[in-house]
Amino acid sequence: AAAPPLPVRPGTPSVLLAGWVLGWAGHGVALALAAGCALVPLALGRAAGTPLLAGGPLLVVALALAAGARAAGGRTYRAIAAGLLVPVLAAALIRPVAVLRPGLLLLAAGLVVVALAGAVRALPAGSRTGPRLGAVLVAAGLGQVATVLTGLVAAATAAAAFPAWQGGRPAAVPSWGWQLPVAVLCTAGAVALLAPRAGRPLVGVVGGALAVLAAPAVAATPWPLVLVADLAAATALLLAAVGRPRRSYPIVVVAALTGAVLLGHALLVGCAAPAGAGAVLAVLAALGPVVAARGRRGRGAQPVVAGVALAVALLAVPAGVAVALFGLGAPPWWQLRGATAAVAVPVVAVLAVRRHWPDLHGYASTSLAVALAAVGLGPLVVAGGEPVALYAAAGALLALASGGGVRPASAPRAAGAVLAGLALLAAAPTALAVLLDLPVRPWSGVPAVEPAPGAGRAGLVLLLLGAAAAAYARMAPAPGAGAAPETPGRSGERWLPALAGLPFAAVALPVLLAAAGAPWPVVPALVFGAGVAALVLAALGGPRPAAPVVLLPLGFALTAPGLGGLVATRAGTLAGLGVLVVAAAVVGAAGRPAEARLAGWLSAVAAATGFAVTAALAGGLPLRTAGFAVLAVAAVTLHATPALRARTAGSPGPAEPAGGALAAGPARTGAAVGAVALEAAAQAVALLALLLTGGALRHAAAVCVLWGVVVAVRVLRRGETPARRWGLAAVAGGSELLGGWLLLAAGGVAVLEAYTLPAAALALGAGLLALRTRPGLNSWLALGPGLGAALLPSLVSVLAAPDAQPARRLALGLVALGAVLGGAVRRWQAPVLLGAATLVPLALHELARGWDLLPRWIFLALGGLALIALAATYERRRRDLARLRAAVGGMR
Incomplete structure (x- = not known):
């Protein structure tokens, strides 16, 4: 035992102080030795030959300690000594019972604890502190033992109900079981006597709940009786928790938690039979609204208890329906269907709670979200082969219905989104399989059609999801959700619900028709039409950011497989391409914005080209003949481009502001870009027409000549810029030249000039026209290519060919001489120099050919005379050469 603090005061003699220290030290050592000796008989359970005195020695030590503290100790020391006396007295009273009557130990302990608590309560207030602490220690020890034993009994009672739905089995009852409720009540009574007044209701709540759980230990109790006791006690506790609005926070929390524990135990016990579980769920469904109605008006934890009770009650409804159907022998799929139908009750309850009990709306919404998740995911865990997609889609619709015209709360909205995603994932493979099976080999005949399993x-699920998406888009945000309570229709967005549901409906209808085994070409035509319509709507949608994002992917995803399914026959292919041409023309004429119109016209050109080729092949014509139809498409495109450019420049578009200095520049720029793109497309289509002729030279020549005429007619149109005219004229001339070459090749013409002179004439004509219209242009750029094409190929042929070619040599010399004379007269440098460059090698070639025809002295004589003349007039020749150089350098 610890010694009390010494009464040391200033001036206390050292001898007295030493006496105090020695005395208390000896007292403590003696008590410690005595206590160690007294513990031996307590442990052995016998003293002086009898078990009744087993705790006597330790009790004597405790009394000596208390007497010493009473005689000379301080207040704290006296309280500690008195507090130690209580557990020692309890041990002295209980130890003989443990030796003599061990079967009554629990009862004896309970009686001793409550007796000691009563005795402590009877002490004067000034002397009660230490004994109260000791009594609380004793009661706590017994309470822990009783709680553990009660938990074991409750667990055994619940375990007896399993395997579930087998009627349960009696739980084993221990021989000491009848003492457990008494011990629990005695412990609760002792704690109530020792606790403050405010804590006694808490003790009563916990003690009563433990007593109910311990009651089955008294005797073998049927599970229905255990169930009734649990439900009655839980109901009383929950009603007591919310019965008085001003009840303290700890009482409400403890009562609610103990009631929840009892309800959970009752549910486990009720699993012995469907009737028991159904009864528990029915009590939950009925008790929850009552607790919610009483508790929502309270303070502190009472509104929380009310909300949780309401949430549990809403969950109990579909669970109770499923258990009831199970008890009636319904198969698993009917149980799942019944639970799904019963979720309508929580939906209606959520609507009513939002209107009448808005403070509990969050709890009800969360409960509904859990119920929706359970029924939506139920087919994944419940045997029966129920389609998870349908249940998930139904759950998404029920989540939307809980909003009552506005968007639901966060929890149901999140659950609905997850279920909608699950339904889409479950239905997507089948829908994709239907779409991907549409394309067939071109012109393979009408395919055989069988209903798609x-x-x-899947189609029904997609329709439900489309309805859900459209309904959600039409709903306004809930009041207080941070957005103005406007419907999409009021804000000018009436198209948004239709846009949200369109993708699902566009895919669902052909899937349903495929399921019904609709004959060809119903399904591919519907898919193709839906895709084309989506693309047209996307182009005509105007300034609506969401429309292209939804419609463009949908249109491309449907148009391709739809057209692939129509190509089974010639008529289907032509019909599909014809629809594409018309739709693209509509987009080009009325699309918004300008980019959409340009894309529409380009698509129309491509579709018309494909239509022309397909029509020719469908009619049994060869590809070389189809080239003329393709050329007609190119001609129409080339001559329609100016009109489209003028319309675009004059009218920016249906959705764009007409007029204004700010819009004029971008409109003209866009028109120019579109015109260039369409003209390039026309040229590309013409090139394709040429390629389609293959090895037929006459057909290719005809295509080139016709295209040259078409382009030349375009050159004559008013309003064209000079640069555009030059470009078109070059294309027309080149096309005609190529056509001429091809005709010559087809006729077997081998004369070189037949190929070079037309090209040279075309180039010289263009150069002469350029010199007249562009004064600053030099002759090399204007006339050099044409003269080179006219002179150089023939000169190479003359110099390299083994035959004499007299006519070609004469003609080449005359042409070169004419070029030199003409260039000198017009002061053009290029003809003079190129003609001279041709005449010199030609003259040398003539000299070389005449070397063997004349005597050698003639050449020597002429050379000598030339040298003499040059030497005699050397200075004048130099001046003439300088003047020639200056004259040539001054030419253009």
Whole structure:
């Protein structure tokens, strides 16, 4: 035992102080030795030959300690000594019972604890502190033992109900079981006597709940009786928790938690039979609204208890329906269907709670979200082969219905989104399989059609999801959600619900038709039409950011497989391409913005080209003949481009502001870019027409000549810029030249000039026209290519060919001489120099050919005379050469 603090004061003699220290030290050592000796008989359970005195020695030590503290100790020391006396007295009283009557130990302990608590309560207030602490220690020890034993009994009672739905089995009852409720009540009574007044209701709540759980230990109790006791006690506790609005926070929390524990135990016990579980769920469904109605008006934790009770009650409804159907022998799929139908009750309850009990709306919404998740995911865990997609889609619709015209709360909205995604994932493979099976080998004949397995279910799911998406888009945000309570229709967005549901409906209808085994070409035509319509709507949608994002992917995803399914026959192919041409022309004429119109016209050109080729092949014509139809498309495109450019420049578009200095510049720029793109497309289509002729030279020549005429007619149109005219004229001339070459090749013409002179004439004509219209242009750029094409190929042929070619040599010399004379007269440098460059090698070639025809002295004589003349007039020749150089350098 610890010694009390010494009464040391200033001036205390050292001898007295030493006496105090020695005395208390000896007292403590003696008590410690005595206590160690007294513990031996307590442990052995016998003293002086009898078990009744087993705790006597330790009790004597405790009394000696208390007497010493009473005689000379301080207040704290006396309280500690008195507090130690209580557990020692309890041990002295209980130890003989443990030796003599061990079967009554629990009862004896309870009686001793409550007796000691009563005795402590009877002490004067000034002397009660230490004994109260000791009594609380004793009661706590017994309470822990009783709680553990009660938990074991409750666990055994609940375990007896499993395997579930087998009627349960009696739980084993221990021989000491009848003492457990008494011990629990005695412990609760002792704690209530020792606790403050405010804590006694808490003790009563916990003690009562433990007593109810311990009651089955008294005797073998049927599970229905255990169930009734749990439900009655839980109901009383929950009603007591919310019965008085001003009840303290700890009482409400403890009562609610103990009631929840009892309800959970009752549910486990009720699993012995469907009737028991159904009864528990029915009590939950009925008790929850009552607790919610009483608790929502309270303070502190009472509104929380009310909300949780309401949430549990809403969950109990579909669970109770499923258990009831199970008890009636319904198969698993009917149980799942019944639970799904019963979720309508929580939906209606959420609507009513939002209107009448808005403070509990969050709890009800969360409960509904859990119920929706359970029924939506139920087919994944419940045997029966139910389609998870349908249940998930139904759950998404029920989540939307809980909003009552506005968007639901966060929890149901999140659950609905997850279920909608699950339904889409479940239905997507079947829908994709239907779409991907549409394309067939071109012109392979009408395909055989069989109903697609599972497509009907997938189509129905997609329709439900489309309805859900459209309904959600039409709903306004809930009041207080941070957005103005406007519907999309009021804000000018009436198209948004249709846009949200369109993708699902566009895919669902052909899937349903495929499930019904609709004959060809119903399904591919519907898919193709839906895709084309989506693309047209996207182009005509105007300034609506969401429309292209939704419609463009949908249109491309449907148009391709739809057209692939129509190509089974010639008529289907032509019909599909014809629809593409018309739709693209509509987009080009009325699309918004300008980029959409340009894309529409380019698509129309491509579709018309494909239509022309397909029509020719469908009519049995060869590809070389189809080239003329393709050329007609190119001609129409080339001559329609100016009109489209003028319309675009004059009218920016249906959705764009007409007029204004700010819009004029971008409009003209866009028109120019579109015109260039369309003209390039026309040229590309013409090139394709040429390629389609293959090895037929006469057909290719005809295509080139016709295209040259078409382009030349375009050159004559008013309003064209000079640069555009030059470009078109070059294309027309080149096309005609190529056509001429091809005709010559087809006729077997081998004369070189037949190929070079037309090209040279075309180039010289263009150069002469350029010299007249562009004064600063020099002759090399204007006339050099044409003269080179006219002179150089023939000169190479003359110099390299083994035959004499007299006519070619004469003609070449005359042409070169004419070029030199003409260039000198017009003061053009290029003709003079190129003609001279041709005449010199030609003259040398003539000399070389005449070397063997004349005597050698003639050449020597002429050379000598030339040298003499040059030497005699050397200075004048130099002046003439300088003047020639200056004259040539001054030419253009």
